[in-house]
Amino acid sequence: MRRIADSTVRRLSLYLSALEAFESQGISTVSSEALATRGGTTSAQVRKDLSFFGSFGKRGLGYSVLALATRLRDILGLRRKYRLAFVGAGKMAGALVNYRGFQQRGFHIEAIYDVDPKKIGQAWNGLTVRNAKNLVAELRANPVDIGVIVTPADSAQDVADRLVQAGVPAILNFAPAQISTPDAVNVKHVNLTLELETLSYALRNR
Amino acid sequence: MRRIADSTVRRLSLYLSALEAFESQGISTVSSEALATRGGTTSAQVRKDLSFFGSFGKRGLGYSVLALATRLRDILGLRRKYRLAFVGAGKMAGALVNYRGFQQRGFHIEAIYDVDPKKIGQAWNGLTVRNAKNLVAELRANPVDIGVIVTPADSAQDVADRLVQAGVPAILNFAPAQISTPDAVNVKHVNLTLELETLSYALRNR
DNA sequence: GTTTGTGAAACGATTCACAGCT
């Protein structure tokens, strides 16, 4: 199958949450137009995005909310559970660990690591903060799907290297630092500074 | 001037942090190639991005780290301070308020709002959590540049409406909800669920 | 010799517009 653009995948995720909202409102059928409004795009874009994966609608009618949501979960790979390991037991990790959306969507936090002796051993939401020096060995023995970097910027590359060594196939990086990894490793960045700076650019003449 | 693509602005922000890293290493001149490596792109892309704003390099030599950083700060509008108001005094707000990068880059948190009587009045990093019911009046009297939504998803639209009413020109939304605002208001989303779901898509066949 | 700045070419994503189902 043709490689799917990242922008398309992101919209599929938005369509899925729109469908879940429709579902909770008891709406059973939607048009591409309705999905577009909720997902911040156009009806043609919705239809094109879906068409990469098959044809899920009924002409003249629209899409079944339930059936399309199920198909999107399939497409996005959300039928299975994902195991996460956090590195960095700071405030940001605390906020993320507490976020109910993770568990709900099948993302399970399996371990939290830190280097700070004061943090190691602390209980975190049923988990014990582990010593980061054992990260590679422990994650090799007990693999996870996604490593979440929530350390300061200057440790981010080191942590990424260790996650790669441990065989972690995907990384979600919250540290404001670019990290380099082998091509086979999937990396997503959440960079708050960058988001604020794009807003700054937008506001520069206000 | 031609409208600049969002992707370009985001890269400029990455180039700026790369330049700051070079600066702290005492490097005074960089090539587009060096910037590209740090910013995760190509040298041609770097030169093209910069060319929209002028010509800042010396042929055969490269760019002055200091001079280019200054120009990028100008371009991104980072010479001025920005005033932020947070809405939602939860764990995520706690993590963000504590994040030193905000102050360093000139983003000053001026107020934190919540609806929870238990939180109103609490001291947060030198600020007092304010009653969200006074948000519109107070932000009209004391305007901010950016409203940061850190509430649960189901309050996000309501908060956005109030920020718009208060005349806030830009919103950074951490709630996992699409929000609709007038076109004149700039909105950026940081949606953790969406990031995880794109990783899920990437991992789906592992 | 090296590296920038930039038109032109290539590529990729979005929008259009309509035939084909229901």
Added chain:
DNA sequence: AGCTGTGAATCGTTTCACAAAC
């Protein structure tokens, strides 16, 4: 009649490749 699915057209972004500057 209404809405999907999709090739074709359009639009925008990235890459190429090289002349110009140092």
